[in-house]
Amino acid sequence: MSYCPEGEGDISMNRREFLKIAGMSSLLGVGGFSLANTVRNDLEASQIKSNPAALTAKRWAMVVDMSKFKAPEDYQKCIDACHRVHNVPAGSDNPKHEIKWMWPETYEHAFPGNEDEYLAEKVKHMPFLILCNHCANPPCVRVCPTKATFKRESDGIVMMDMHRCIGCRFCMAGCPYGARSFNYKDPRPHINESTENREFPTRMKGVVEKCTLCYERLAKGLEPACVEAAKEVAVKKGTTPGLIFGDLEDPNSEVRKILSERFSIRRKPELGTGPSVYYVL
Amino acid sequence: MLENAIYGSRRYWIWVFFLLSIIGAGMLAYLYQFKYGLGVTGMSRDVSWGLYIGQFTFLVGVAASGVMVVLPYYLHNYKKFARLTILGEFLAIAAVIMCMLFIFVDLGQPLRVLNVILHPSPNSVMFYDMLVLSGYLILNLLIGWTVLSAERKEVAPPKWVKPIIYLSIAWAPSIHTVTAFLYAGIPGRHFWLTAILAARFLASAFAAGPALLIILALIVRKYTKFDPGKEAIQSLGKIVTYCMLINVFFLGLELFTAFYSQIPGHMHSFVYLYAGLHGYNQLVPIMWVSSILAAIAVFMLVFPQIRKNESLLAVACVATFFSLWIDKGFGLVVGGFVPNPFERITEYWPTLPEAMITMAVWAIGFLVLTILYKIAISVKEEVVFDKYGERQINAE
Amino acid sequence: MYNGGKIIIGILIFVGLVISPFLLTGEKATAKPDPKVDTPEILKMPENERKCVESKDYMKREHMKMLNEWRDLVVRDGLTVYTSKSGKEYTMSLQNTCVKCHSNKTKFCDECHNYAGVKPYCWDCHIVPKEKET
Numbered sequence: 001m002s003y004c005p006e007g008e009g010d011i012s013m014n015r016r017e018f019l020k021i022a023g024m025s026s027l028l029g030v031g032g033f034s035l036a037n038t039v040r041n042d043l044e045a046s047q048i049k050s051n052p053a054a055l056t057a058k059r060w061a062m063v064v065d066m067s068k069f070k071a072p073e074d075y076q077k078c079i080d081a082c083h084r085v086h087n088v089p090a091g092s093d094n095p096k097h098e099i100k101w102m103w104p105e106t107y108e109h110a111f112p113g114n115e116d117e118y119l120a121e122k123v124k125h126m127p128f129l130i131l132c133n134h135c136a137n138p139p140c141v142r143v144c145p146t147k148a149t150f151k152r153e154s155d156g157i158v159m160m161d162m163h164r165c166i167g168c169r170f171c172m173a174g175c176p177y178g179a180r181s182f183n184y185k186d187p188r189p190h191i192n193e194s195t196e197n198r199e200f201p202t203r204m205k206g207v208v209e210k211c212t213l214c215y216e217r218l219a220k221g222l223e224p225a226c227v228e229a230a231k232e233v234a235v236k237k238g239t240t241p242g243l244i245f246g247d248l249e250d251p252n253s254e255v256r257k258i259l260s261e262r263f264s265i266r267r268k269p270e271l272g273t274g275p276s277v278y279y280v281l
Numbered sequence: 282m283l284e285n286a287i288y289g290s291r292r293y294w295i296w297v298f299f300l301l302s303i304i305g306a307g308m309l310a311y312l313y314q315f316k317y318g319l320g321v322t323g324m325s326r327d328v329s330w331g332l333y334i335g336q337f338t339f340l341v342g343v344a345a346s347g348v349m350v351v352l353p354y355y356l357h358n359y360k361k362f363a364r365l366t367i368l369g370e371f372l373a374i375a376a377v378i379m380c381m382l383f384i385f386v387d388l389g390q391p392l393r394v395l396n397v398i399l400h401p402s403p404n405s406v407m408f409y410d411m412l413v414l415s416g417y418l419i420l421n422l423l424i425g426w427t428v429l430s431a432e433r434k435e436v437a438p439p440k441w442v443k444p445i446i447y448l449s450i451a452w453a454p455s456i457h458t459v460t461a462f463l464y465a466g467i468p469g470r471h472f473w474l475t476a477i478l479a480a481r482f483l484a485s486a487f488a489a490g491p492a493l494l495i496i497l498a499l500i501v502r503k504y505t506k507f508d509p510g511k512e513a514i515q516s517l518g519k520i521v522t523y524c525m526l527i528n529v530f531f532l533g534l535e536l537f538t539a540f541y542s543q544i545p546g547h548m549h550s551f552v553y554l555y556a557g558l559h560g561y562n563q564l565v566p567i568m569w570v571s572s573i574l575a576a577i578a579v580f581m582l583v584f585p586q587i588r589k590n591e592s593l594l595a596v597a598c599v600a601t602f603f604s605l606w607i608d609k610g611f612g613l614v615v616g617g618f619v620p621n622p623f624e625r626i627t628e629y630w631p632t633l634p635e636a637m638i639t640m641a642v643w644a645i646g647f648l649v650l651t652i653l654y655k656i657a658i659s660v661k662e663e664v665v666f667d668k669y670g671e672r673q674i675n676a677e
Numbered sequence: 678m679y680n681g682g683k684i685i686i687g688i689l690i691f692v693g694l695v696i697s698p699f700l701l702t703g704e705k706a707t708a709k710p711d712p713k714v715d716t717p718e719i720l721k722m723p724e725n726e727r728k729c730v731e732s733k734d735y736m737k738r739e740h741m742k743m744l745n746e747w748r749d750l751v752v753r754d755g756l757t758v759y760t761s762k763s764g765k766e767y768t769m770s771l772q773n774t775c776v777k778c779h780s781n782k783t784k785f786c787d788e789c790h791n792y793a794g795v796k797p798y799c800w801d802c803h804i805v806p807k808e809k810e811t
């Protein structure tokens with residue numbers, strides 16, 4: 001097949017010119033359009049503020065007092081409160097697709113690497129409540145390619161932006177604590193319509209979710225649902241609550257008080273993640 | 282030059298339509314996955330990456346291996362690879378396209394994929410992976426097309442192509458190092474948390490990629506008038522040999538650290554893959570298939586008498602390719618998730634829709650490869666063949 | 678013309694593909710949007726208080742952008758209170774502010790969205806308010 005050299009009114013030469021012009025015009029057009037968009041009515045900064053009733057902290061932390069959690073009746077209400085308030089779908093037919101924000105694990109599973117057959121039997125069977133540790137140095141945030149999961153500057157909560165998540169599940173690989181769940185299918189058929197919380201959205205298939213320390217409740221001046229439930233259980237039993245919530249950087253907070261009095265452990269601290277969930281026995 | 286792809290023999294069209302039918306079936310499977318979610322695959326809360334990401338990881342290696350023919354030819358004037366470079370570059374293009382497709386089908390919200398560009402996150406290795414893969418695709422398309430057009434016009438390629446070629450040589454190892462970094466910096470997964478992971482990736486890539494290239498070169502020689510060169514294939518064979526040996530050596534290093542230190546976190550994944558852990562042993566058979574294939578490959582490659590025999594070399598290359606395909610395309614990813622952070626085990630095996638989608642992506646890759654090779658060979662047949670006026674078998 | 682048969686068939690297929698969206702949407706695309714604001718919640722309010730967060734014109738043009746900005750402010754910046762141009766304060770929330778009054782998605786939101794052929798994915802997650810059958 002022969003090939004005509006370029007020049008002298010050759011079709012291919014005109015086609016190239018045309019493509020160059022078309023490409024440039026498109027770029028300018030798109031660029032111009034985007035520029036025009038920026039001068040539309042944006043919201044003024046003065047129109048936005050936070051709720052004055054909101055709970056604030058420099059670094060939120062949770063202490064799980066295991067002396068208060070002995071049997072399911074002690075902690076199940078905390079889990080149920082969390083899952084109900086956030087429309088977490090109930091256990092579906094397939095355990096592989098389980099979604100959980102808070103759940104109990106025994107010692108060897110909560111603290112793998114620390115197991116010992118001569119450990120006190122009582123400790124071996126304790127129901128350690130597991131949730132996202134809201135690490136100070138979270139690997140999940142480090143790996144997220146869209147900042148869909150990010151660490152809140154104001155109070156250290158590791159947040160989820162469900163609108164931005166592309167469902168790549170890198171954060172799930174990155175989390176050393178197995179705190180995250182993925183929506184492998186539409187969760188709505190597995191949410192009980194009669195008990196759903198109509199003030200909080202559900203999620204859709206294809207995004208990752210986890211405990212977000214009830215940021216939406218903190219914004220209204222309420223404590224996390226699990227903490228509130230733990231308080232109710234404590235009142236009924238006449239003891240102090242099993243979940244203590246507060247500002248780790250406030251020397252006068254409840255969490256600092258209990259941490260200064262009792263020995264505490266965190267999960268896999270040697271990884272440098274700086275977990276904010278402490279367990280006291 | 283594109284028109285070369287629509288003229289072909291009966292055999293060519295049968296092959297193309299065969300690929301199209303696999304792609305069609307896979308697309309239906311993907312529509313099913315898009316509608317119902319990734320739950321149609323075998324992935325779970327514990328094993329959140331599976332076949333798709335494994336195949337992506339393996340194919341980045343194949344894509345990077347293009348450098349193994351480009352570097353000697355352009356940097357060191359190794360004339361024997363003159364007729365292989367375009368095949369290597371086009372293989373890289375097909376492989377990178379497959380990589381991008383595997384990422385896309387693995388996403389839970391694929392329509393939001395542009396968020397990675399709209400919200401750049403320099404803290405994330407995946408952000409850099411997107412950059413280097415896109416860059417590598419553009420580089421190879423530019424280089425391959427320009428050099429091929431120049432050859433067709435029987436002129437020297439334009440001068441600006443040279444620095445771009447040098448850039449692609451530096452870029453190739455980077456794409457696979459970045460992919461290794463996806464795994465090697467994750468604090469919770471001890472199977473992957475090893476400095477040597479990037480080195481292992483490169484070694485296995487430079488064994489698997491050239492192995493595939495040898496097989497493709499032999500196919501090209503058999504079915505077209507174009508001969509990439511007997512000596513070129515032998516040189517590639519030596520590359521596969523050494524890289525496979527290095528790869529096996531690296532695996533030995535990993536096994537030593539894991540089992541001499543006796544640290545459970547380091548050992549558990551290996552034990553799960555090769556012996557079974559707590560009664561879970563679904564992956565043990567194929568991991569041993571991979572190891573046996575590797576042993577056969579190494580044995581056949583090490584002895585020059587065997588390697589020089591092209592039919593036996595082809596067998597060794599097939600063994601190499603499939604051994605590494607299992608190891609990197611499956612064992613590596615699943616092994617990282619077993620056991621899970623709670624020391625429990627959830628096993629993983631791909632489902633039928635997952636397999637169909639995987640095959641469709643491979644078919645798309647092979648279709649791109651077929652079209653690009655058809656174009657390259659048509660040009661070469663016309664120009665290179667005519668130059669010498671005779672069929673080249675033992676030329677140069 | 679050369680290859681006339683193939684060309685004519687090609688043109689017919691092309692025309693078919695191009696007009697297929699119109700054929701498939703049918704009625705929905707042509708009915709003029711008529712968003713209803715007579716929800717029970719709105720009717721409960723005295724007439725002079727029936728105002729949206731911003732003016733009708735503004736909302737018509739900018740509600741998409743505003744919702745996007747609200748979303749980022751609430752989720753990413755932790756700010757929840759919005760002061761409208763009229764000075765009134767609202768909590769920035771689609772599910773808890775907007776649809777508290779506009780509780781009839783099918784007769785309000787969907788009217789224009791169907792006409793424009795857009796399917797905003799808000800409702801995949803944000804719970805659709807229960808509509809009273811009228």
